[in-house]
Amino acid sequence: MKTMLFVFFLLAGVLSAQTKQDVQQAITRGLGFLKSRQDAQSGHWVMTEDPALSALVLSALIQNPAGAGASEELQKGYTFLLKNVQPDGGIYTKARANYNTAICLMALVLRARPEDEEVIRRASRYVAHQQNDADTLGKADNPFDGGIGYGGGQGGAHADLSNTSFALEALYYSKKLFQDTSKPIEKQDDLNWDAAIQFVSRCQNRKESNDQPWAGADKNNTGAFGYTPVRRLHVLAKKTEVPFQCVTMAASATQACSASFTPALRRKTRE
Known part of the structure; x- marks a missing residue:
C-alpha cells in the first residue's frame, strides 16, 4: 500500500500538470464510489464478518493525496473497526483472524491517533505471534x-505469500510508528524478520535464493512467485504439471519485500 503511494508520487514528479489533475480526478471519483457503498448505519463495507474489507476502503480514503479530512465515512468506518477488537488483541469476528487483524492494523496505523495506541500495539503483538515456527523451534526446517x-482455526503449519505480505506491511509500519513515539515494540512481541525474508524467498522460483527442491525447475517462469513455498501444481488439458505462479503473487512479494527487507538492510548497515 505504501509502496503503491510511493510509486504514485514518484510518477507525479515527472507528469504534466494536466496529467496530475486527471489522476487526482480519477482518484476522487474512485473514492466517491467507495463512499457511496458504505452501510450508513453500521459504517462497514461489503460484509460485517470480515472487517478487513472495510479496512481496505478506509486505507484508500485516508491516503487520498488531496487530503482525507475528517469525513463522516471515515469516522463511521473506524468506529466499526474498533467494535471488532477482541480480548486477545486481534481485530476480527470469527474466521481469518490474522488476515482481518493485519489489514485493520494497517488502517489504524495510517490514522495514527494517540488514543488508538494500545489497540495498535496489541494488534501488532497478535499478528507477530501468528508467525509460523513449526517442527524444531528456532530453525527454518519447515x-x-x-x-x-489466515489465522484462526488452521490446522498445522500453514502460511501463504498473500497473508504474509499484509502482515509484514502492517507490522513494519506499526513498529515504525512506535519508534517515532519513543515507545518501541518489545523484542518478544516483534517478528522474526530474518525468518520472514526466508519465507518470501522460498516462494520464488529462483534457485540462487530458494533452498526448496522445486526452485529453478521451471525455466520459463524464473523469478516468478507462488502462493506458498510448497510447489502447487495445475494440471493442463494435456496433463502437463506446471508450478502455480501469477502476477498477483509477484505484487504480494513486492509488498512483502518493501517491509521485510528494509529492517534487515538497516541492521546490516549498522553492523
Missing part, C-alpha cells in the same frame, strides 16, 4: 516457517 497464514 517450508512454512517465517510465514503467516
Whole structure:
C-alpha cells in the first residue's frame, strides 16, 4: 500500500500538470464510489464478518493525496473497526483472524491517533505471534516457517505469500510508528524478520535464493512467485504439471519485500 503511494508520487514528479489533475480526478471519483457503498448505519463495507474489507476502503480514503479530512465515512468506518477488537488483541469476528487483524492494523496505523495506541500495539503483538515456527523451534526446517497464514482455526503449519505480505506491511509500519513515539515494540512481541525474508524467498522460483527442491525447475517462469513455498501444481488439458505462479503473487512479494527487507538492510548497515 505504501509502496503503491510511493510509486504514485514518484510518477507525479515527472507528469504534466494536466496529467496530475486527471489522476487526482480519477482518484476522487474512485473514492466517491467507495463512499457511496458504505452501510450508513453500521459504517462497514461489503460484509460485517470480515472487517478487513472495510479496512481496505478506509486505507484508500485516508491516503487520498488531496487530503482525507475528517469525513463522516471515515469516522463511521473506524468506529466499526474498533467494535471488532477482541480480548486477545486481534481485530476480527470469527474466521481469518490474522488476515482481518493485519489489514485493520494497517488502517489504524495510517490514522495514527494517540488514543488508538494500545489497540495498535496489541494488534501488532497478535499478528507477530501468528508467525509460523513449526517442527524444531528456532530453525527454518519447515517450508512454512517465517510465514503467516489466515489465522484462526488452521490446522498445522500453514502460511501463504498473500497473508504474509499484509502482515509484514502492517507490522513494519506499526513498529515504525512506535519508534517515532519513543515507545518501541518489545523484542518478544516483534517478528522474526530474518525468518520472514526466508519465507518470501522460498516462494520464488529462483534457485540462487530458494533452498526448496522445486526452485529453478521451471525455466520459463524464473523469478516468478507462488502462493506458498510448497510447489502447487495445475494440471493442463494435456496433463502437463506446471508450478502455480501469477502476477498477483509477484505484487504480494513486492509488498512483502518493501517491509521485510528494509529492517534487515538497516541492521546490516549498522553492523
